[in-house]
Amino acid sequence: MAGKRPEKYHTRQGRSILDYIKSLGSGHVTVTQIVRHFEDTEEAVGQTTVYRHLEKLAAKGVIRKYILHDGKSACYQYVSGEKHCSEHFHLKCETCGALIHADCDFLDEIAQHLLGKHHFQINMLKTVFYGTCKKCLPARDGSR
Amino acid sequence: MAGKRPEKYHTRQGRSILDYIKSLGSGHVTVTQIVRHFEDTEEAVGQTTVYRHLEKLAAKGVIRKYILHDGKSACYQYVSGEKHCSEHFHLKCETCGALIHADCDFLDEIAQHLLGKHHFQINMLKTVFYGTCKKCLPARDGSR
DNA sequence: TTGCGTGCAAAGGTTTTGCATGGCA
């Protein structure tokens, strides 16, 4: 589509933000995390600027925006060629809040199974598995 | 399981809220919509109360909580299954909103795999697969 | 110089929390 609007100017802030997201690989960040990352450095960036840059980058497809199921805040992540988060699952620990990226062949079969048997095309970007992670499992007594 | 915490008291508000959600069948509502629905009736309910009831109902698995695509506000939907929803997965169609209960042995293996390989105990009550259902799949053109 | 980029501050919206009161058992 024609929506492309290359930035007119190159700015220090724009580069800092993009570089940071790139450096995270397939990890994702929130606006707040980005702001805090630069907070006391000489690369400090205002949060309004972060929002505006992320919006543009997402519109251009350079990064991806999505809402985790808990819906508290939006997450952004760099779209690095072929391998990104749309190809693996996310496990969210309900106890400690950790978000785990699960890259695994078996999990990949899930998508095929759902499509083949249930005719359901899963959106891995939106889907989050809730549960209890390794660290928190021992802490929880036998439960049920 | 010990997690059940039946309401101690039956209140008019609690019943109004649940009845309303039930009456919507598979439709979903936001907190604001619920508050407004009762607003000028004699069943008026405070929004704080709505939030608190929905939270409890979702924890018990009576209703389910979703985040819309835009992530602006949460949606809630009645879970009409008589079967134990804690023992199968749920597929939520992002296009038509349908909620599909997937009872399937293969899917059951997912829980075991996650626990065995990733040491992650999944909570099926909270976990929802987002994607596109059978009916809506053809409607989506090749997309990209 | 031009006009986009920046960032402070304030607005707008959703959800949570504090606290005094009301109502169910």
Place this chain on the structure above:
DNA sequence: TGCCATGCAAAACCTTTGCACGCAA
């Protein structure tokens, strides 16, 4: 009567918008 439930108000958040100033081209 003992508590939990309720709901107003305020706080806590996340995100957007207005506006004046700064900076890249």
